[in-house]
Amino acid sequence: MELETVIKRNSELVTIEKNQHVFFQGERNGYLYFIEEGLLRAYYLLDNGDERVKSFVSAGALVGSLTAAYKKQECSFNLQSILRSKLWRISVEKLLSLAEESHEVASDLIFRLLDLSMKKEQREYELLSLSAQERYISLRENMPEVMQSVSQNNIARYLGITPVALSRIKKRVKREA
Amino acid sequence: MELETVIKRNSELVTIEKNQHVFFQGERNGYLYFIEEGLLRAYYLLDNGDERVKSFVSAGALVGSLTAAYKKQECSFNLQSILRSKLWRISVEKLLSLAEESHEVASDLIFRLLDLSMKKEQREYELLSLSAQERYISLRENMPEVMQSVSQNNIARYLGITPVALSRIKKRVKREA
C-alpha cells in the first residue's frame, strides 16, 4: 500500500485557521504533517526579531521540523498557515514503524526523502548562485500561486531581502521587460 | 546488516588523485559514492564561468548527483577531489534493490537521507539568515579541517563571496577579536 494512503489511515486530520501556527520554533513537536489542502509558511525568527521565510508549503507536501521530530530536539522554525489548511498529523515513530512493516512504505518514504533533498538542493543553489532579482524571477515562474496569496513582506523574506528591496526589484524587472 | 557494510560489499573502491574529477556537471552518472578517505568539493560552474562551492565532503559521507542518479538527468554539479581520495562506487539501482531486500538497509538509508536533509537545511538556513562574516565564523568553528586543506578561493566560493571579500572579512574578524 502506498505511503499517502497509509499516512491517512494512521493519522488524524487537523484544521489550521488562517494565520494560526501549527508549531513554534523552540517547542518540542514530534509530528510530521501531510498537507491535504491549504498554504503555509515555514519561517525562522532571528535573535534580532527579524524573520526569514524558509519555505512555502502546499497540498501534497510532507512537512515538520526534522530536528524536533527525528532528533528529539526543539523545532528549528515556525510553521504558520497563510490560508486555512487541513493537515494529516502523524508521529515520526509511527511513520518509521509503518516503514518497518512494509517494503512499499519504506520505498515510498525513501523516494519522498530523495525528492525533499532535491528540493532543498535547488533552494540552496538559488541562494548560493543567483542574485535577488534572479531569485524573484525564478519564484514567479515556479510558484505563481504563491505570488497571489502571499504578502510582499513574506515574499521578500523568502528571497532573503527586505520588502523595500523587493519593491525596487519589481520596478526594475517591469521596466526591463 | 548495516548500510555501510552492505555498500562496501556491493561496490568497487575507486581512487581519485588530487584535483581529479569524479564526475562533471552535465554528464550522466548513475552512481553514488561512499567516501572511505580524502576530501572533495562539489561545485557549480555558472554560465559566466564563475564557480560556487556547494559543499566539502569527507570520510563517511555519501555523495552523488541526485538529479543524475535518481532522476536519470544530468549531473547538476562537479565533484572534484581536493586531496587524494578513496570512494566506494555503487549504482542507485543497486542501492535501492539492496534496500528492498533488507529492512535494516532500508531503515539505515532512511536515516542517512534524514541526516542529509538536515545538513542541507542547516546550509540553507545559513545562506538565508547569516551574513557572510557570520557564515565564515560558523565554517571556522564547524569545519576547521577544511580551513587547513582548502584554498581561500574555494572557501570564499563556499561562503558565496569573492576571495577579496573573504580577505577583508578575515581582517575584520581578527581586528574585532
Place this chain on the structure above:
DNA sequence: TAGCTTCATTAACCCAGGTTAACGGTTTTG
C-alpha cells in the same frame, strides 16, 4: 639562481540592497 606561476592582501571605485522615513491606498475596528 632567475624567472614563472599561483595565491593572499590591499586599495580605489562602484552598485545592490539595508535602513529610515514619508506618503497614499486599503482594510479593520470602534
Place this chain on the structure above:
DNA sequence: CAAAACCGTTAACCTGGGTTAATGAAGCTA
C-alpha cells in the same frame, strides 16, 4: 463614518561586497 492599522511604493543616505588592478610572498622549474 472616523480612526487606526496595515501595506506597498518611493526617496535619501549608508554599507557590505563586487571588480579591477597592483603588490608581495611562496612554491616550481629551467
